Amino acid sequence: MSARPDVTLAQRKRRLVSDELSEAALQMLALKGFDLVTIDEIAAAAGVSKRTFFRYFASKEDVVVRFLADLGSGIRAELAARPVQEPPSVALRHAVLAAMAVCADRSDHADRALVVVRLILRTPALRARFLEHQAQWRDDLATELAQRLGLDPGTDLYPRLAAGMALTAFDTVLQRWSAGDGAEDPAELTDRSFAVLGPALDAAERRDAPEQGAAPSPAADPPRSGKLPARPRSFREHE
Amino acid sequence: MSARPDVTLAQRKRRLVSDELSEAALQMLALKGFDLVTIDEIAAAAGVSKRTFFRYFASKEDVVVRFLADLGSGIRAELAARPVQEPPSVALRHAVLAAMAVCADRSDHADRALVVVRLILRTPALRARFLEHQAQWRDDLATELAQRLGLDPGTDLYPRLAAGMALTAFDTVLQRWSAGDGAEDPAELTDRSFAVLGPALDAAERRDAPEQGAAPSPAADPPRSGKLPARPRSFREHE
DNA sequence: GCACAATTGGCACCAAGTGCCATGCGCGGC
DNA sequence: GCCGCGCATGGCACTTGGTGCCAATTGTGC
Numbered sequence: 001m002s003a004r005p006d007v008t009l010a011q012r013k014r015r016l017v018s019d020e021l022s023e024a025a026l027q028m029l030a031l032k033g034f035d036l037v038t039i040d041e042i043a044a045a046a047g048v049s050k051r052t053f054f055r056y057f058a059s060k061e062d063v064v065v066r067f068l069a070d071l072g073s074g075i076r077a078e079l080a081a082r083p084v085q086e087p088p089s090v091a092l093r094h095a096v097l098a099a100m101a102v103c104a105d106r107s108d109h110a111d112r113a114l115v116v117v118r119l120i121l122r123t124p125a126l127r128a129r130f131l132e133h134q135a136q137w138r139d140d141l142a143t144e145l146a147q148r149l150g151l152d153p154g155t156d157l158y159p160r161l162a163a164g165m166a167l168t169a170f171d172t173v174l175q176r177w178s179a180g181d182g183a184e185d186p187a188e189l190t191d192r193s194f195a196v197l198g199p200a201l202d203a204a205e206r207r208d209a210p211e212q213g214a215a216p217s218p219a220a221d222p223p224r225s226g227k228l229p230a231r232p233r234s235f236r237e238h239e
Numbered sequence: 240m241s242a243r244p245d246v247t248l249a250q251r252k253r254r255l256v257s258d259e260l261s262e263a264a265l266q267m268l269a270l271k272g273f274d275l276v277t278i279d280e281i282a283a284a285a286g287v288s289k290r291t292f293f294r295y296f297a298s299k300e301d302v303v304v305r306f307l308a309d310l311g312s313g314i315r316a317e318l319a320a321r322p323v324q325e326p327p328s329v330a331l332r333h334a335v336l337a338a339m340a341v342c343a344d345r346s347d348h349a350d351r352a353l354v355v356v357r358l359i360l361r362t363p364a365l366r367a368r369f370l371e372h373q374a375q376w377r378d379d380l381a382t383e384l385a386q387r388l389g390l391d392p393g394t395d396l397y398p399r400l401a402a403g404m405a406l407t408a409f410d411t412v413l414q415r416w417s418a419g420d421g422a423e424d425p426a427e428l429t430d431r432s433f434a435v436l437g438p439a440l441d442a443a444e445r446r447d448a449p450e451q452g453a454a455p456s457p458a459a460d461p462p463r464s465g466k467l468p469a470r471p472r473s474f475r476e477h478e
Numbered sequence: 479g480c481a482c483a484a485t486t487g488g489c490a491c492c493a494a495g496t497g498c499c500a501t502g503c504g505c506g507g508c
Numbered sequence: 509g510c511c512g513c514g515c516a517t518g519g520c521a522c523t524t525g526g527t528g529c530c531a532a533t534t535g536t537g538c
Binding site for chain 2: 124128158168199
């Protein structure tokens, strides 16, 4: 019966428990609401103890957010896989597209993704954790981008800003997609988002990268980029 | 001694307890680390009970994040106060500048802001809460922007993307500023960030706003305004 | 069959929050 | 001056997330 000789029985058992836990958790959480389900209930539904639950998931949020955990590495991997001569807007668009693909995937666990996303976006605690992950992705994306463009992430603001823009697009698409019950096409939403961001991405990159030998565009422009009139009046602080 | 006759004694007392709590919490948390300080300790240091702590702050994170809570409304207020004919890049830049002003303020509790920001950025739990706030700010900024430009936030992606870009700039500046021990000028970092984002902001806005009656700019441009063909495919794609 | 590691469950324990109630204090009315 | 009202407080019990520890079980290699 074992089609995977390199996978021991213990490992399969572990995987099975993990799946059972995820399954039970996701269903109950989506049904009753995140904070109306205790971990004891989830564990009991999966047939294990609460103590065992925490041997598989670091927290209650983890069991939900884990579904999207590998999106980050996926985005970065896709970016790294794009040809270097590709302009940032295109490369980043494909990177985000790769992440959205698992949402658009209508075959496997299609609506599962939709349920998870909607649960996350409407539960503050989950949303917070998710944003934390995104922050990590942004760091990774920024370093990847910097290395790709030969920039120094310690001095150039561009990599971080570009990564942030890409993830802003990702976030916007996710939100729209989940708000529309998955009716809208994630890929099309992504394209539209990058149609807004893209020109900025490339123009900015050209202006901010001092080296990067072959810059075909004249990049003329009255930049007005330096300082501007000092400071708008500050507003009152708290109270 | 009471310079505020319209403020009752009870209110001042409450305010005093709140300040005492914030003070104690901030100092201890920054000193020992966020999760190495219990609420009982903070409360005890402020001379109240743990139960009272929770009558002033919703959570342990709240007492720290509260310091930055009003930044969001400040940003939105500043955006709303900018003249309508101002292009989004300029208006948003000033909005972010207004928020950064409290950080640049070297007079009052200058380093206090730096301490808080650094504590938040390097503590996962606080970072998560902070990002949650930012997500809320982005929603607010997006609706404000949509209303300012006469766009429908339900169909146009631009407001959300623009708000996200502005907050990306904010976040990037904050991070750089705190990483450099406050040595760099927040206003200058903000200007540099918007020098990257700005052109995109305006170009995209012109392209995405179909109506907007009084557009002084000729807005010439091959508009290509609506949907784009399935995929821009400006370069080569292979999949 | 036997030692060995891994998995598990139960238990005690800590910290974050919350609900409830009794107490104390300021403040206005009488 | 006394009384009652409102409010802030403190203490307590309780729930829940999360962890450390240990004993029992189970699978694995020899």
